[in-house]
Amino acid sequence: MSKIRRIRLKTKKYIPVPGTSPGSIQLYEDALKPQITVYSYNSDEFYSEKINSIDELEIQIEKHKELHRWIEVKGIGDADLLTYIEKKFSINKLVIEDIADCRQRPKLDEYEDYLFVVSRMLYVDEQLEIENEQVSFILFPKLLISFQENYSNNISPVINRLKGGKGNIRSAGSSYLLYALNDLILDNYFTLIYKLGDELETIEELLYRRADKSLMFQTQNIKREMISIRRAAWPERDKINDMIRSDSKLIGKTSRTYLKDTYDHTMQIIDLIENYKDLTTSLIDMNLTLISQRMNEIMKVLTIISSIFIPLTFIAGVYGMNFAIEDPKTGKFLNNNMPELYNENGYLYTMGGMLIIAIAQMIYFWRKGWLNKS
Template sequence: MNNVIKRVKYNARRNAGNVGDSPGMIRVPDGALKPHIAMFSYNKDELITSEGKDIKVILAQLKKCDNHTHWIKINGLGDARLIEQIGEHLHINPLVLEDIANIHQRPKFDEYEDYAFSTSRIVHFNSEDELVNHQFSAIIKDNLIISFEEDHVECFEAVKARLKAGKGAIRTAGPGYMCYALTDTIIDTYFILLAQIGDKLDAIEDKVYTDADKSIMFNSQQIKRTLIIIRRASWPERDKINDMIRSESPLITPEVKLFLRDAYDHCIQAMDLIENYKEVTSSIIDLYLSMVSNRMNEIMKVLTIISVIFIPLTFIAGIYGMNFARQDDKGHIIPGNMPELYWHNGYAYALLLMFFIAVTLVYVFWKKGWFNKL
């Protein structure tokens, strides 16, 4: 991975809604990807998976596996009708459906009568070193959880691997535990991202001492902006997890709350790292600006010494460069008009005088130690 973050790809697609729209309207952003549905139905003994592009695959497997817990994973929000059908089938509040399609939500946890709604931010570097900030949403209800992601990039391979292995509580602890597992995975991606940023900061800091140039300031500022975006994702994530821990919903069982406390600690650690890296970034910028200022001072010092040496020499040359005539047009001596101009060897005397002054000044500066500090 390069040491330069190219740019921040922060959801270039904007919400297609208009000012004054009725609440609960589903507006799919322009350029949103068509959905791909992956469904995982599991219990202690088995895992059944299926894939599709419409709600038929969901309804068929719900009917087939009525004694299982279901994770319905939807990648892509480019089908407003699919979101509406899910809302109609599960009796979801239209405001929740609107939040799913509105891809600029901050992390939160909302409780309703028989279901809960959760959002998070998935932040990671893509293959081109662009910072991608996508929304993750989840509806938790009875024996199922439906997750919504903006793109088709797979971020939950570890959770799927745990499902297939069938170890731990992931198959038996219900949809609330699955929500925890997905949230914890998102927080883990923050640590991966921060580790990459830490490597970039180390490389930039090494460059400050070896080959400093203005790219240091630009790259540090870009990393600082990246850290601000991660901070905007992690701080409300902490509040969201805290709301889940304090929730009285039966979907969030005491067993799940125990794991959520661990996720809460991880979120606090990520926030501490973010603040530390922000301080390091600011220090690098300040250090670079100080080095530039010191370098400019050294240059000005050299120029000042040269100027001080040549000022008296220029003065002497200027004095004897004035062309006042020694005699008038009739050959009479004009008193007070530079008798030195007619001295024998006057040119050599002037050069010796200027050389003596220059050497004297250089000696004085050397005795003061000015040359040692250049």
């Protein structure tokens, strides 16, 4: 089974410049160049255009004004593009700053003519690392602009639904498209959490076979990942709740109804995270307990062996003193010395006695149940 490694955090890539004015655009050093696609649609029509320059984007924006449109921007490494969008649609500079600064928490900001929405998209990339990507949305009455950090294709199911034209995706307006994208982002949370849950089940099975500190370290890493997911899921819940309760006319009635289902999904995600986080704590405690129990078993075996050899060592030590009963030079009889030292077969008698003592101790330990494997 594939293992999920630590979450790849991006905080080190962004070093803000102190003293800059609010609304300044500060791009990451390795920010990707934008890939732009414009989708124009209604119930009967659908058009998709790849954009290679700001001039082409200007032409496409003026085209199909009677249709709903979605400007999809993948990569935010072009300050000129962000400045163009800011001026073209009269967007607040602080919104553009938040789009460029990809450390934002999920939120909803309401403005007079548009809504600004931030989401955190979590998924497992090709290197089996958890990617934490910011996705930003600007919602107008008939236009949605989305910004992604990377070139990932995680939102392709929504694009396929747009092409297919089934359901409300084309007829319910731009706010419904915003709902569909946010709902898809949260569906990826389920996929990620279930992958981590499978990892925990594997760890639990391995613990029953043999506890090991490496399993504890792996469990702790998963716990860290769960905490990171929870850090994104809680504000996602609050953001969806704000969208449901918002008085903005930009969010249609149909979209608001479906957002309630998305809110239920956020609650399920939070419950799953809390359950798995508690499970990681239990697995760590169980691992420590099993390791301690195994150490106790080892100490018990060593104690039994030591207990058997203590009397044998005592006997060997006593007769190792070699206090003879007779002085070998003068032949004088020495009182209170070892009379057994020169007895015939004394070695065999001593070894036999030591064997009997060892067997008697083993029988005693067995009757006490100390030799049973607990």
